Structure formats: structure tokens, C-alpha cells
Amino acid sequence: MDNELNLTHHISHRFNEELEEVRSNVMAMGGLVEKQVADGIKALLTSDTEIAEAVASSDFEVNAMEVAIDEQCTQILARRQPAASDLRLLVTIIKTITDLERIGDEAEKLGHIAVKLSDKNASSSQFVELRHLGEHVKTMLHESLDAFARMDVNDALRTIESDKLVNEEFESIMRQLITRMMEDPREIKNTLRVSWCARALERIGDHAKNVCENVVYLVKGKDIRHTSLDKMREELI
Amino acid sequence: MDANIKLKNELVDDTQTGLKTLQGNSTADMEQEIGATIGQQFVDKPKMQARNVDVFYGEKQAIFDVNMDFGEHEVVALIGPSGCGKTTFLRCLNRMNDTIPICKVTGDISLDGEDIHSKAMDPVLLRARVGMVFQKPNPFPKSVYDNVAYGARLHGLASNKAELDEIVTTSLQRAGLFDEVKDRLQEPGTGLSGGQQQRLCIARTIAVSPEVILMDEPASALDPIATAIIEELIDELRQNYTIAIVTHSMQQAARVSQRTAYFHLGKLVEIGETNQIFTNPQHELTENYITGRFG
Numbered sequence: 001m002d003n004e005l006n007l008t009h010h011i012s013h014r015f016n017e018e019l020e021e022v023r024s025n026v027m028a029m030g031g032l033v034e035k036q037v038a039d040g041i042k043a044l045l046t047s048d049t050e051i052a053e054a055v056a057s058s059d060f061e062v063n064a065m066e067v068a069i070d071e072q073c074t075q076i077l078a079r080r081q082p083a084a085s086d087l088r089l090l091v092t093i094i095k096t097i098t099d100l101e102r103i104g105d106e107a108e109k110l111g112h113i114a115v116k117l118s119d120k121n122a123s124s125s126q127f128v129e130l131r132h133l134g135e136h137v138k139t140m141l142h143e144s145l146d147a148f149a150r151m152d153v154n155d156a157l158r159t160i161e162s163d164k165l166v167n168e169e170f171e172s173i174m175r176q177l178i179t180r181m182m183e184d185p186r187e188i189k190n191t192l193r194v195s196w197c198a199r200a201l202e203r204i205g206d207h208a209k210n211v212c213e214n215v216v217y218l219v220k221g222k223d224i225r226h227t228s229l230d231k232m233r234e235e236l237i
Numbered sequence: 238m239d240a241n242i243k244l245k246n247e248l249v250d251d252t253q254t255g256l257k258t259l260q261g262n263s264t265a266d267m268e269q270e271i272g273a274t275i276g277q278q279f280v281d282k283p284k285m286q287a288r289n290v291d292v293f294y295g296e297k298q299a300i301f302d303v304n305m306d307f308g309e310h311e312v313v314a315l316i317g318p319s320g321c322g323k324t325t326f327l328r329c330l331n332r333m334n335d336t337i338p339i340c341k342v343t344g345d346i347s348l349d350g351e352d353i354h355s356k357a358m359d360p361v362l363l364r365a366r367v368g369m370v371f372q373k374p375n376p377f378p379k380s381v382y383d384n385v386a387y388g389a390r391l392h393g394l395a396s397n398k399a400e401l402d403e404i405v406t407t408s409l410q411r412a413g414l415f416d417e418v419k420d421r422l423q424e425p426g427t428g429l430s431g432g433q434q435q436r437l438c439i440a441r442t443i444a445v446s447p448e449v450i451l452m453d454e455p456a457s458a459l460d461p462i463a464t465a466i467i468e469e470l471i472d473e474l475r476q477n478y479t480i481a482i483v484t485h486s487m488q489q490a491a492r493v494s495q496r497t498a499y500f501h502l503g504k505l506v507e508i509g510e511t512n513q514i515f516t517n518p519q520h521e522l523t524e525n526y527i528t529g530r531f532g
Contacts, residue, residue, distance in 0.1 A: 009530045083515045083527045221517025
């Protein structure tokens with residue numbers, strides 16, 4: 001069968017509309033989460049408390065979208081009893097919005113920590129290490145949402161691959177932060193906070209990877225979770 | 238009306254409907270490339286095997302080169318749009334098509350390795366081994382007891398009344414109907430509800446100890462509760478029989494079968510494990526059909 005999924009063309013126009021609507025809601029949720037992450041990183045790097053507080057308090061919007069999309073999916077499952085690619089789409093959406101909601105939680109964490117760090121007058125040079133990791137994670141999230149929107153397996157696999165870099169970068173930041181704590185014990189508290197931010201960013205990378213794995217399941221019908229990249233490529237290409 | 242005549246008339250009606258639908262297919266549709274059958278056509282322990290089966294109604298070919306097995310203790314669902322040949326193919330399996338003069342079946346169909354078209358095979362005995370349950374419940378205009386006892390008497394399965402009673406009771410129990418009708422065994426079978434009548438027909442089929450049961454949309458005329466009871470029964474019967482079921486309900490095929498075969502324009506397009514067919518079909522036509530898309 002052609003790998004490109006055709007999610008419209010159901011005999012029922014209403015069903016087409018329902019699927020299209022839920023899909024566009026997921027993309028809207030993705031956009032919101034992407035903005036939250038970008039703002040969280042920006043707040044951290046620029047010590048902008050206003051943005052930090054906005055991020056810390058805006059998670060409710062993402063949560064509300066998760067609940068609404070979940071409800072839409074439940075109704076479609078109950079009323080349409082979808083099969084094949086339609087079923088995979090709904091399963092993918094239900095899983096994806098959980099990941100997006102958790103990304104939102106991580107962004108919220110970034111906001112809270114940014115507020116605390118700015119209270120302590122920590123200099124932005126302390127978390128310059130996060131800049132690169134932050135950019136990497138933002139790109140990864142953007143690409144994973146793109147892969148979902150375009151249902152593109154190759155994009156998804158490339159993004160999954162880039163999670164390895166994020167993990168390596170995270171390990172490297174942790175080593176630097178440990179060194180700093182050993183050198184100057186007075187900075188331990190703030191450095192720990194920076195490490196939590198690094199951890200939050202790394203987790204966002206993991207969730208973006210999950211979104212990509214869901215995309216592969218949607219398009220190919222294969223569950224590639226917990227398999228090595230080489231095996232994924234072997235099975236899919 | 239005599240039960241056999243009624244049965245034959247229903248068959249002819251069904252066939253004519255199938256033919257009309259077949260004739261309604263445009264040439265362009267017929268030319269659409271379907272390709273070779275995809276999926277798991279054959280099994281390790283086949284009960285019935287169909288090889289290169291073609292069916293013609295007069296000049297018109299209804300089934301094209303179907304190759305597949307029906308395994309022991311499995312339920313195989315045959316799905317596809319109206320006129321795709323699934324019922325025609327099902328009827329080949331116990332030579333019900335012999336009753337239609339213009340129908341010609343070629344290819345090999347075997348039961349336990351034995352050619353069902355061989356001269357040694359008595360069609361009446363074949364139909365006892367490969368029983369059939371139809372779309373509309375069609376109890377004979379006889380008592381509940383006689384409906385179930387009919388086949389057993391015909392095939393001389395009981396040597397005395399006690400044995401016949403035992404066959405009737407066991408069959409009704411297996412069909413999940415005994416408790417509901419035990420006090421009215423002598424009342425007409427036609428007086429039962431639709432779901433009960435269908436289970437009575439299943440009991441009648443079981444009474445002659447078949448090895449394979451063919452079901453042609455057995456629950457399409459029933460309400461959801463009666464349907465659920467029939468589906469539960471199908472699942473239980475699987476322990477002892479091979480079952481082939483034609484159904485228009487995707488959900489029913491998904492619920493009751495282990496393998497699903499998708500027919501389109503008389504060809505077997507795809508066959509595979511039901512789990513796979515309903516989550517990740519390989520052929521675009523199968524995908525379009527089960528998701529309700531335009532072909």
C-alpha cells in the first residue's frame with residue numbers, strides 16, 4: 001500500500017471533518033507547547049521574569065486542550081469505531097497529546113526555575129550551557145510536530161536520531177555543572193537549579209522523540225518503541 | 238411452503254441479487270488492478286483447502302482464482318462489498334452452488350485432503366460435514382424438537398428415541414438455546430424470536446456433527462443482544478469446529494474471527510490475521526473498504 005496516508009475521502013463527510021478537526025486541534029496544541037518551550041528557554045537565558053511568570057502560569061491552556069482532544073477522540077472511537085489508518089491516527093493522537101502535555105509541564109518547570117534564578121540574581125552566564133541545548137531541543141520539537149503534520153516517516157526518523165545528540169549534550173552539561181559545584185560550593189543551589197533546567201530540556205527531547213515514534217506507527221503501522229535506530233531503519237526502509 | 242423449496246428459493250434470490258450487483262460493476266472497475274492475493278493464505282493445519290477456484294454464472298465469471306485454507310479450530314471472516322463473491326465462494330465449500338443450474342465451479346476444494354467434487358463424495362454427506370447457517374433464520378415449519386432432530390433422523394445418527402433426545406438436548410445446549418426452549422420443545426420453531434430462531438438453526442446444523450460450519454451473515458437480521466449471543470456462541474463453537482463466516486459488519490468480523498479475507502470484484506485481495514487486517518491492512522483496497530473510504 002502507498003505509504004502516504006489519505007485521511008480524507010471517507011464516504012462520510014462528517015467523519016472526514018471530525019478527523020480533520022481533531023488533527024488540527026493537535027497541531028494547535030503543538031504550536032502552543034512549542035511557544036511555551038521557546039518562552040521558557042528565553043526567560044531562562046534573558047532572566048526575563050515577566051515571560052517566566054507567563055510560562056509558569058499558562059500550562060492550564062495546554063491541559064485544557066489535552067482534555068478536549070481526549071474527549072473528541074473518545075467520541076470518535078465510540079461513534080465511528082475506526083479501523084486501520086483511522087484507528088492508528090486516533091491512537092497516535094491520544095499518545096501524542098500526552099507527550100505534548102508533559103512537554104508543557106517541563107516548560108512550566110523552566111518558567112518556575114527562571115523566576116527563582118532571577119530572584120537569586122544568578123548571572124545569565126551561569127546557564128549559557130543551556131543555550132545550545134535549548135536550541136537543539138526547540139528544533140527537535142519543531143521537527144517532530146512537522147513530521148506529525150506531514151506524516152513523514154523520514155523526518156520522524158531523523159528527529160529520533162537527533163535525540164542522541166541532545167542526550168550527549170545533557171551529559172556534557174551535567175559534567176560541567178558538577179565541576180562548577182565542586183569548584184564553588186556556594187553556587188550549588190543555583191547550579192542545581194540549572195541542572196534541573198537541563199534535565200527538563202532533555203525530557204522535552206525524549207517526548208519529541210515519542211511523538212516521532214507515534215508518527216512512524218501512524219504511517220507504517222509498526223511499533224518502533226524500544227528498538228535501536230539501526231533496527232528501525234532496517235525495518236522501515 | 239416445503240422447507241427445502243423455501244431454502245432453494247432463497248438461494249436463487251441471493252444469487253440473482255449477487256448477479257445484478259456483479260453486472261452493475263462498470264468495465265472500468267473490472268479493469269482496476271487488484272494484483273495477486275496479499276497475506277497469509279495458507280495455514281499449517283488446514284481443514285479445508287481451496288485452490289485456483291473460479292466460479293461462473295453462465296458466461297459471467299464471479300470468482301477469480303481464489304486460493305486459501307481454512308484451518309482447524311479457527312474462525313475465518315469473509316468480508317467485502319456486495320457482489321464481491323464472498324457468499325458465492327462460501328457456497329462452493331459445501332457445494333451449495335450445485336443447486337444453481339447456471340453455476341459452474343472449477344478448481345480444487347478439499348476437506349481433510351479429500352476432493353469435495355470427486356465422484357466418491359456424496360453431496361448430502363458433504364453438507365452434513367460442512368453445515369450452513371443462513372442470513373435469515375429459516376427454521377422448518379415443525380416443532381423446535383423436530384427442527385433439531387431432522388438432520389439426525391435423515392442421516393440415521395440415532396438408533397432410538399433416547400439417543401435422538403440426547404442429540405437434540407446437546408445441540409440445543411451447545412447453541413445456548415436449551416434453557417430458553419426446554420419447556421416448549423413441541424411448539425413450532427417459527428414461534429421463537431429472531432435470535433432464538435437463528436440459534437435453533439445453529440443447533441440444527443450442529444445436530445448432524447459437522448466438522449465445518451459456514452455462516453452467511455448469521456446475525457444481520459438480529460438486534461445487538463441477540464448478535465452478541467450468536468457471536469459468543471461462534472467463539473465457543475470454534476473449540477470444536479472450523480467456521481467460515483460471511484459478514485457485512487466490520488466490527489463483527491473483527492470481534493469473532495482469527496483471520497479475515499477481503500474479497501473485491503470476485504478476487505481474494507488480502508487475507509491475514511484479523512488483528513493485522515483491522516489495524517494495518519497492506520492493500521489499499523482493503524484499507525479503503527474497512528475505513529469506509531471511496532475506492
